[in-house]
Amino acid sequence: MKRTWRFWLALWAGKIITMGLLVTGKKGTTLPGKIANWIDPQIMRHLSGAYTDGIIMVTGTNGKTTTANLLASILRQAGKVFAFNQAGANLVTGITGALIQNTGWNGLSRASLALLEVDEATVPKFCEHVSPSLAIVTNFFRDQLDRYGELDTTVRMVKGSLPKETVLVLNADDPLVAQFGTNHNQAIYYGVERTPDSQGDSQETREARFCPGCGAALDYTLFHYGQLGIFKCSGCGFHRPEPEILAKDVHQDEGLLLFQVDEVVFRIALQGYYNLYNALAALTAARELGFKDKVIEKGLRVFIPQAGRMERFSLPEGEITLTLVKNPTGFDQVIQTMIGVDRPLGILIGINDLAADGRDISWLWDVNFERLGTHEARIQKVVCTGLRAEDMALRLKYAGVSVEKLILEHSLAGALKMLTGSWAEGEAWFILPTYTLLFPLREIVEDCQKSARLSNSGAKERGEEARA
Amino acid sequence: MKLAICHLYPDLLDLYGDRGNILTLAARCRWRGIEPVIQKASLGEDLDFMGMDILFIGGGSDREQGLLVQDLMRRENELRKAIENGLVVLSICGGYQMLGNYYQMANGERINGLGILDVWTIAGAKRLIGNVVVELDEKGSRGNSNKYRTMVGFENHSGKTYLGEGISPLGRVLFGHGNNGEDSGEGVRYLNVFGTYLHGPLLPKNPHLADLLLELAIQRRGVDTSLMELDDCLEDLAHKAMVKRLLKQA
Numbered sequence: 001m002k003r004t005w006r007f008w009l010a011l012w013a014g015k016i017i018t019m020g021l022l023v024t025g026k027k028g029t030t031l032p033g034k035i036a037n038w039i040d041p042q043i044m045r046h047l048s049g050a051y052t053d054g055i056i057m058v059t060g061t062n063g064k065t066t067t068a069n070l071l072a073s074i075l076r077q078a079g080k081v082f083a084f085n086q087a088g089a090n091l092v093t094g095i096t097g098a099l100i101q102n103t104g105w106n107g108l109s110r111a112s113l114a115l116l117e118v119d120e121a122t123v124p125k126f127c128e129h130v131s132p133s134l135a136i137v138t139n140f141f142r143d144q145l146d147r148y149g150e151l152d153t154t155v156r157m158v159k160g161s162l163p164k165e166t167v168l169v170l171n172a173d174d175p176l177v178a179q180f181g182t183n184h185n186q187a188i189y190y191g192v193e194r195t196p197d198s199q200g201d202s203q204e205t206r207e208a209r210f211c212p213g214c215g216a217a218l219d220y221t222l223f224h225y226g227q228l229g230i231f232k233c234s235g236c237g238f239h240r241p242e243p244e245i246l247a248k249d250v251h252q253d254e255g256l257l258l259f260q261v262d263e264v265v266f267r268i269a270l271q272g273y274y275n276l277y278n279a280l281a282a283l284t285a286a287r288e289l290g291f292k293d294k295v296i297e298k299g300l301r302v303f304i305p306q307a308g309r310m311e312r313f314s315l316p317e318g319e320i321t322l323t324l325v326k327n328p329t330g331f332d333q334v335i336q337t338m339i340g341v342d343r344p345l346g347i348l349i350g351i352n353d354l355a356a357d358g359r360d361i362s363w364l365w366d367v368n369f370e371r372l373g374t375h376e377a378r379i380q381k382v383v384c385t386g387l388r389a390e391d392m393a394l395r396l397k398y399a400g401v402s403v404e405k406l407i408l409e410h411s412l413a414g415a416l417k418m419l420t421g422s423w424a425e426g427e428a429w430f431i432l433p434t435y436t437l438l439f440p441l442r443e444i445v446e447d448c449q450k451s452a453r454l455s456n457s458g459a460k461e462r463g464e465e466a467r468a
Numbered sequence: 469m470k471l472a473i474c475h476l477y478p479d480l481l482d483l484y485g486d487r488g489n490i491l492t493l494a495a496r497c498r499w500r501g502i503e504p505v506i507q508k509a510s511l512g513e514d515l516d517f518m519g520m521d522i523l524f525i526g527g528g529s530d531r532e533q534g535l536l537v538q539d540l541m542r543r544e545n546e547l548r549k550a551i552e553n554g555l556v557v558l559s560i561c562g563g564y565q566m567l568g569n570y571y572q573m574a575n576g577e578r579i580n581g582l583g584i585l586d587v588w589t590i591a592g593a594k595r596l597i598g599n600v601v602v603e604l605d606e607k608g609s610r611g612n613s614n615k616y617r618t619m620v621g622f623e624n625h626s627g628k629t630y631l632g633e634g635i636s637p638l639g640r641v642l643f644g645h646g647n648n649g650e651d652s653g654e655g656v657r658y659l660n661v662f663g664t665y666l667h668g669p670l671l672p673k674n675p676h677l678a679d680l681l682l683e684l685a686i687q688r689r690g691v692d693t694s695l696m697e698l699d700d701c702l703e704d705l706a707h708k709a710m711v712k713r714l715l716k717q718a
Contacts, residue, residue, distance in 0.1 A: 361622075364669075365669040366487070
């Protein structure tokens with residue numbers, strides 16, 4: 001395609017702004033992308049033409065960022081150079097910005113491969129300009145309905161916009177994703193045989209109780225979590241496809257997640273069985289790209305979790321796990337993981353309702369907090385913070401957590417103090433913020449960790465004595 | 469004492485934390501020594517409207533709503549009889565629209581509703597989304613037992629609902645859009661049927677409304693109606709925090 005003066009103007013403007021942001025010490029791909037798209041609405045199409053080895057797209061509701069980062073870790077192990085929209089800049093502006101960063105002033109791309117995380121609502125716009133060679137679809141859950149309208153619409157939009165020639169890497173266990181393979185040229189499925197949490201019956205909030213094809217009820221022989229499991233439609237016979245990549249012998253050990261595919265044992269430094277699916281998605285895509293299991297295994301093993309995805313911190317008083325919460329299924333998984341830790345629990349939940357969090361917090365009532373109510377004896381305290389701290393505390397009251405254990409604290413530093421100020425023997429701490437509270441809370445925890453390290457070792461020992 | 473609470477089609481209509489309303493009604497019964505009997509009714513299941521105390525109808529996606537209007541049409545007579553008899557109904561969003569006369573789509577085509585409420589809904593060009601504060605009328609209040617006269621929640625609807633003559637809204641919108649974004653009315657009450665656009669968990673943060681429903685249901689049974697007061701400290705905090713924040717913005 002011929003590059004016009006608009007293209008060059010857009011590219012250079014984007015690069016100048018990127019440089020400007022770098023000089024002032026800011027990172028950012030959104031602003032350059034926004035300006036470049038304004039100058040040349042075709043810029044994404046022009047830039048994407050350079051990736052002769054292909055463009056890998058990652059989309060779905062949960063696990064996009066983790067999946068993309070796991071795959072990036074594998075690609076780095078294999079010595080590949082690739083364009084990558086890190087840090088979840090997954091809208092048109094952020095993607096364009098990332099591609100601009102990877103393109104020289106002369107318009108030539110520095111890599112022949114691109115790995116792009118694409119927000120599910122952005123997929124139609126993205127695919128209008130870019131034809132991905134490979135698309136990973138992780139799952140579909142209810143997420144910020146106020147922004148996207150109803151889930152049905154999102155799924156239909158994504159399905160309708162994927163080009164016929166794109167190779168699809170699909171989650172076999174999610175009926176909403178598995179249906180993408182029907183009538184598609186090439187689809188590869190990954191799935192899970194069972195996890196220690198898999199059950200014959202489900203009490204959780206579930207999407208897709210009905211067949212996406214014919215509308216009849218879906219029958220399950222096993223639920224892994226949410227609507228993910230071994231399903232079959234009672235009407236048209238649509239069923240969970242046989243996965244080419246099947247995880248067996250799934251278990252957790254000392255903060256590691258282990259599973260076996262064919263004869264190889266894989267491990268990742270992540271907790272929660274939902275992360276198993278992220279690892280499987282990355283693994284399946286990597287195999288499809290022709291990488292050997294040895295490289296893939298190492299790529300997954302050396303992966304370090306990114307900010308706020310089951311990230312761990314050590315304070316003299318104890319260990320903190322920080323993880324983002326943003327929708328019912330994700331939150332249910334975190335609760336499952338906390339209960340699985342089998343220790344007394346101190347929990348800090350931060351709920352904001354700004355645009356990036358989702359303005360509607362109704363979803364808190366779809367989270368199965370009743371499970372915390374069932375394990376009430378293990379809960380030492382729940383500190384609630386954020387703009388919707390009161391709503392969160394109220395939700396927990398109705399879930400059966402006794403009001404005496406609920407603490408309302410609007411200051412973030414104060415909330416952290418309430419969490420770590422006193423503790424029971426062996427208490428495990430979890431901090432669960434929505435998006436706009438993640439980084440402010442993380443900063444405070446990091447500062448605590450730093451100052452604890454700086455203080456003399458004597459103080460640390462005293463701290464450990466106090467614990468023992 | 470037992471109260472029969474029916475959650476209509478939770479497997480179809482369960483958008484936006486609707487089950488929070490059932491959890492709230494059930495808990496507020498239990499805390500008072502009343503045993504809640506919850507029926508989660510599925511499509512095609514036998515329903516005894518007359519024997520129910522409270523019926524809850526939530527919102528769903530368009531496709532699912534279409535399925536169950538048909539199912540409800542078959543039962544229209546029995547439902548109407550129970551309502552005339554004083555059955556307490558809380559209908560939200562899609563459930564509210566379905567009880568009306570019709571829903572007129574963008575192309576002018578009309579989907580018939582049950583016609584129990586004299587209201588009708590017309591598809592709007594833009595979605596009305598956001599937090600809402602409503603000042604309740606007498607009809608939405610428990611008289612002297614009321615701690616506050618406001619109702620808070622979140623709306624997300626593209627349908628604009630209009631009320632027939634002689635039927636009045638639940639209250640007046642102080643913040644947000646309400647029934648149609650034009651006449652500042654929100655919701656409706658007809659006999660003991662309540663309709664509103666404040667979706668999902670309406671009752672947890674509006675305990676006075678939850679108690680009004682319980683009180684009406686007990687009254688219908690012909691039992692002494694004084695409800696035991698509960699410790700609503702957290703409920704009040706959550707309610708007042710939103711009223712304060714939103715009215716400051718307005």
